Amino acid sequence: MKAITFVTQKGGSGKSTLCISLAVAAQEAGHTVCILEMDRQATISDWLDHRTADGPEVAQIDATQIDLVMERLAESSYDYVFIDTPGVDSNGTLSAIRAADLCIIPCRPTPADLRAFKPTLAAVYRLEKKFAFVLNQTPPRSYRIRDAADGLAVLGILPDVNIVSRTDHQDAIGVGQGVTEYNPKGQAAGEIRRLWSWIERRMQATKPRTRKDMVKETRKDAGKHVKAA
Ligand SMILES: Nc1ncnc2c1ncn2[C@@H]1O[C@H](COP(=O)(O)OP(=O)(O)O)[C@@H](O)[C@H]1O
Numbered sequence: 549m550k551a552i553t554f555v556t557q558k559g560g561s562g563k564s565t566l567c568i569s570l571a572v573a574a575q576e577a578g579h580t581v582c583i584l585e586m587d588r589q590a591t592i593s594d595w596l597d598h599r600t601a602d603g604p605e606v607a608q609i610d611a612t613q614i615d616l617v618m619e620r621l622a623e624s625s626y627d628y629v630f631i632d633t634p635g636v637d638s639n640g641t642l643s644a645i646r647a648a649d650l651c652i653i654p655c656r657p658t659p660a661d662l663r664a665f666k667p668t669l670a671a672v673y674r675l676e677k678k679f680a681f682v683l684n685q686t687p688p689r690s691y692r693i694r695d696a697a698d699g700l701a702v703l704g705i706l707p708d709v710n711i712v713s714r715t716d717h718q719d720a721i722g723v724g725q726g727v728t729e730y731n732p733k734g735q736a737a738g739e740i741r742r743l744w745s746w747i748e749r750r751m752q753a754t755k756p757r758t759r760k761d762m763v764k765e766t767r768k769d770a771g772k773h774v775k776a777a
């Protein structure tokens with residue numbers, strides 16, 4: 549069982565939206581997935597209330613429960629546990645980062661979002677966790693993406709796909725689906741599937757990456773983003 553934590557203190561950057569659609573995409577790729585919801589805003593539980601399809605399972609937990617829940621899940625048959633965190637820095641968020649095999653830090657290409665992830669990143673570094681940024685709600689093409697991608701690529705790993713701002717994301721959540729279920733042939737679905745396969749490859753990389761590897765990969769990823777923007 550591997551744990552993926554969606555974390556950044558900036559509300560509205562897309563933690564819950566990405567958590568849901570990636571969990572569905574992971575299921576479609578043949579994995580068993582469970583979501584732990586730590587946010588009292590309960591975006592994921594609301595989504596589940598509208599859901600008619602099977603899985604993923606969702607459990608609401610608080611900061612005091614996470615260690616025990618993770619211990620139990622370690623013996624379960626789930627392939628992945630996705631942890632959705634609230635948009636505040638708290639003990640719960642720290643425990644969720646500690647529990648993670650990979651932290652996903654969603655970030656819109658705005659100055660406020662680019663500033664807001666710094667405390668999260670500090671915690672991720674302190675706990676020596678693997679992480680990746682995901683540029684979310686981007687315009688289809690803009691110099692802002694290129695600037696943000698360049699900045700983020702310097703700080704860490706950036707996938708080879710951005711998640712563009714598309715109404716499919718909002719509409720899918722409203723009817724209890726992931727984007728790949730809501731509009732399987734749509735561009736939002738395609739981006740989410742590409743992001744999931746990037747994450748899966750990243751999770752499967754067993755050899756710990758050295759700082760030199762990271763710099764090399766970062767340069768390669770940054771190059772792709774510059775070309776795409
Ligand atoms: N890629 C996207 N395209 C369009 N809307 C998005 C996208 N990602 C998130 N949203 C919307 O942005 C809002 C905040 O997203 P949410 O996932 O709740 O953020 P967080 O969990 O980080 O607070 C929601 O209304 C959601 O529908």
Ligand SMILES: [Mg+2]
Nearest residue numbers: 563564587591
């Ligand atoms: Mg949320």
